[in-house]
Amino acid sequence: MREMKSIFKASNVVKLVFIVLTYLLVQFLINIGIITDYYQTTLATICINIILAVSLNLVTGFTGQFSLGHAGFMAIGAYACAIITLKNPTYAGFIQGVAAGAILSAIVGVAVGLPTLRLRGDYLAIATLGMAEIIRIIFTNLKITNGAAGLQGIPRFINWTWLFVFTAATLIIISNFIKSSHGRACIAIREDEIAAEAMGINTTKYKVAAFVIGAFFAGVAGALYASYFYFLKPNIFNFAKSVDILVIVVLGGMGSLTGSVLGAAILALISTFLQRFSEVRMIIYSLILIIIMLFRPQGIMGSRELSLSLFKRAASKIEPKVGKERS
Amino acid sequence: MLEIKDINVHFGGIHALKGISMTVQRGEIVTLIGANGAGKTTTLRTISGLKKSTSGQILLDGTDITNLSAQERVKRGISHVPEGRRVFPAMTVLENLELGAFLRRDKANIAADLKMVYERFPILADRKKQLAGTLSGGEQQMLAIGRALMSRPDILFLDEPSMGLAPLLVQEIFNIILDINNAGTTILLVEQNASMALKIAHKAYVMETGSIVLSGTGEELMQSDGIKKAYLGG
Numbered sequence: 001m002r003e004m005k006s007i008f009k010a011s012n013v014v015k016l017v018f019i020v021l022t023y024l025l026v027q028f029l030i031n032i033g034i035i036t037d038y039y040q041t042t043l044a045t046i047c048i049n050i051i052l053a054v055s056l057n058l059v060t061g062f063t064g065q066f067s068l069g070h071a072g073f074m075a076i077g078a079y080a081c082a083i084i085t086l087k088n089p090t091y092a093g094f095i096q097g098v099a100a101g102a103i104l105s106a107i108v109g110v111a112v113g114l115p116t117l118r119l120r121g122d123y124l125a126i127a128t129l130g131m132a133e134i135i136r137i138i139f140t141n142l143k144i145t146n147g148a149a150g151l152q153g154i155p156r157f158i159n160w161t162w163l164f165v166f167t168a169a170t171l172i173i174i175s176n177f178i179k180s181s182h183g184r185a186c187i188a189i190r191e192d193e194i195a196a197e198a199m200g201i202n203t204t205k206y207k208v209a210a211f212v213i214g215a216f217f218a219g220v221a222g223a224l225y226a227s228y229f230y231f232l233k234p235n236i237f238n239f240a241k242s243v244d245i246l247v248i249v250v251l252g253g254m255g256s257l258t259g260s261v262l263g264a265a266i267l268a269l270i271s272t273f274l275q276r277f278s279e280v281r282m283i284i285y286s287l288i289l290i291i292i293m294l295f296r297p298q299g300i301m302g303s304r305e306l307s308l309s310l311f312k313r314a315a316s317k318i319e320p321k322v323g324k325e326r327s
Numbered sequence: 328m329l330e331i332k333d334i335n336v337h338f339g340g341i342h343a344l345k346g347i348s349m350t351v352q353r354g355e356i357v358t359l360i361g362a363n364g365a366g367k368t369t370t371l372r373t374i375s376g377l378k379k380s381t382s383g384q385i386l387l388d389g390t391d392i393t394n395l396s397a398q399e400r401v402k403r404g405i406s407h408v409p410e411g412r413r414v415f416p417a418m419t420v421l422e423n424l425e426l427g428a429f430l431r432r433d434k435a436n437i438a439a440d441l442k443m444v445y446e447r448f449p450i451l452a453d454r455k456k457q458l459a460g461t462l463s464g465g466e467q468q469m470l471a472i473g474r475a476l477m478s479r480p481d482i483l484f485l486d487e488p489s490m491g492l493a494p495l496l497v498q499e500i501f502n503i504i505l506d507i508n509n510a511g512t513t514i515l516l517v518e519q520n521a522s523m524a525l526k527i528a529h530k531a532y533v534m535e536t537g538s539i540v541l542s543g544t545g546e547e548l549m550q551s552d553g554i555k556k557a558y559l560g561g
Contacts, residue, residue: 188426191415198409200401200430
């Protein structure tokens, strides 16, 4: 009963309205031709990167476990979906592919998480990095993945609307998890693992849970990637890809979901607009990252969320008189 | 209520606890004193399940809890205020207290206990929306104790509650410990401030390099010449 009530809370309605408005706005921009086919690729990248960043944020930003292997889970989802839809090029095949990718990725998450999450900090980062490299090398050497040449002509079953639905669903699920008592336990582990254990929180269980949920959604993102971009090869999922995802999380703010959304959108837009300056593109991109981190070392959002109350507070700061009269 | 029999703990090759045995009766304040590195904190952590023992037995009300997880021990009424307070800094005071009741599902009683904690520590009620990391040392210690009380413990472990606090605050913390004990909670207290601890303790154990070298009532130990020299400054 309580769960039912909480779904209809005002803040959830606001979120839903905001999600629908975002969709309508982007759809409108597509219809009137401002977002051309070319920019639709950017849009797809943004959606996929949001799913990747939000799922990594759960592990690294909220639970405090530094993972450098997110591209590995993305690869599992991508190849699983690609292989299944190549064999069964129907919508049913696609849905099976996404499900298989996410579940396989989660299973690998359990297998990797149980032993490695006993490690802390740098050691965990190296272990997860090694895991992602092993996955990549396996895919380079398997016959079913067509080795280093990769898979081509993966049928596309996904469009902007579907991407948006998947992205919104991921955000809602992970945000609800974080607000639940399970999410509280994860944040407590980040804050102080020994104190969390003294409170009776099963730290291993929650670290593995966060890691597996993160792996699951990275698998979903990989599957969507495979279906949208036709083409896969193992090198897409290298160490640099894991770092790219981590950059979005750090830039948006560790422990802020809306920060990850903003981070993914801003970085994708910057890199799209920099396509025109191809020679100096990476230099400018890196400079922008350095400048943002110099001025906002805690990331764009820090650990706060973008919400109505934040806007209200900002507004009352700009117009202190009006704010006082209202209160 | 708590009986520890011949506990041994190793950190890698280091033999940290060498056959510790002690008992705590219901309703008592028992204190564990000794120099730095004697193994006091390790003893507490071993009993509350944060550290595994290599051999020995821990009995709580007659049941063997030696192999239970920390989580199970909290459920059975052990609550541990760790050394250095260890509040959750980026969470509010209220969120910290709520996490103290993490394993409980009895919503109404949790609300009542929260009220009880606020009554005991009015400063926490004033600061319930403040981030715990911005509290002063004394307030953080009160929060750490309040958080531990939120699990409704039968026995409360306090690890160096007076560490780094001004003398006036130390007195206040010890008064609070007495209050909690008078309200029916058994207390196992680790302290460097031996004179204060011995004053309020029913029973005391003295540790040296991983072993218990002396035990007795608080009174007895305060009169003992060795203790006076080593811990009470003359």
